[in-house]
Amino acid sequence: SQTIHQWPATLVQPVGSPLSLECTVEGTSNPNLYWYRQAAGRGLQLLFYSVGIGQISSEVPQNLSASRPQDRQFILSSKKLLLSDSGFYLCAWSGRTGKETQYFGPGTRLLVL
Amino acid sequence: GDSVTQMEGPVTLSEEAFLTINCTYTATGYPSLFWYVQYPGEGLQLLLKATKADDKGSNKGFEATYRKETTSFHLEKGSVQVSDSAVYFCALSRAGGSYIPTFGRGTSLIVHP
Numbered sequence: 001s002q003t004i005h006q007w008p009a010t011l012v013q014p015v016g017s018p019l020s021l022e023c024t025v026e027g028t029s030n031p032n033l034y035w036y037r038q039a040a041g042r043g044l045q046l047l048f049y050s051v052g053i054g055q056i057s058s059e060v061p062q063n064l065s066a067s068r069p070q071d072r073q074f075i076l077s078s079k080k081l082l083l084s085d086s087g088f089y090l091c092a093w094s095g096r097t098g099k100e101t102q103y104f105g106p107g108t109r110l111l112v113l
Numbered sequence: 114g115d116s117v118t119q120m121e122g123p124v125t126l127s128e129e130a131f132l133t134i135n136c137t138y139t140a141t142g143y144p145s146l147f148w149y150v151q152y153p154g155e156g157l158q159l160l161l162k163a164t165k166a167d168d169k170g171s172n173k174g175f176e177a178t179y180r181k182e183t184t185s186f187h188l189e190k191g192s193v194q195v196s197d198s199a200v201y202f203c204a205l206s207r208a209g210g211s212y213i214p215t216f217g218r219g220t221s222l223i224v225h226p
Contacts, residue, residue, distance in 0.1 A: 006156075032212050042218075043216060043217070043219050044157075049212060051212060090157070092156075094206075094214075096212075097208055099144070099145040099206050099207055100145070100206065101147065101159050101162060102147075102159075102204075104156035104158065105156050106156050107155065109154075
């Protein structure tokens with residue numbers, strides 16, 4: 001069966017520090033991969049998605065970036081965190097047809113102080 | 114473009130009450146429709162889905178029917194429990210698009226004993 005992992009689960013970082021969040025998927029190949037952010041009490045904001053290794057599409061201009069170095073690995077990064085980067089970060093994967101279920105990871109709660 | 118509209122929350126109910134959360138959508142073609150649930154501190158998980166008109170998705174006592182004539186996918190449950198307290202997201206995805214699903218803003222459900 002498929003499994004999606006995210007780490008760390010919780011992170012407290014000072015403003016201006018770098019960030020690296022990792023997401024890995026097991027039990028499937030060639031998935032579409034997604035990074036979302038969820039501010040407290042708000043809906044989902046799509047940040048990045050990827051349809052293949054090295055293929056990243058950005059939905060929101062900001063100080064975050066994403067990379068997909070391997071088929072089932074998706075990394076969210078920042079060189080300098082802002083206070084506004086605080087939130088709940090969710091990684092998700094889906095199949096390739098465009099009509100498929102999204103499967104979400106457990107999330108990373110980031111607090112920037 | 115595609116859009117999903119959900120009723121504003123929070124919805125507050127007593128245990129064993131009847132639940133309806135409204136969802137309407139705008140999309141070209143024939144999207145798949147989904148309800149996801151997010152329990153506190155967790156990622157989203159699929160609750161139910163329907164892939165074509167008049168399909169009924171059901172799971173854990175929840176039901177939703179794909180109504181193309183009214184472009185709706187309302188979530189219902191006959192008797193809610195305290196453990197159903199969560200945020201519910203309506204979503205759609207379709208083939209031939211950009212692989213990006215469209216989510217509603219989420220509806221918070223609070224069930225009191």
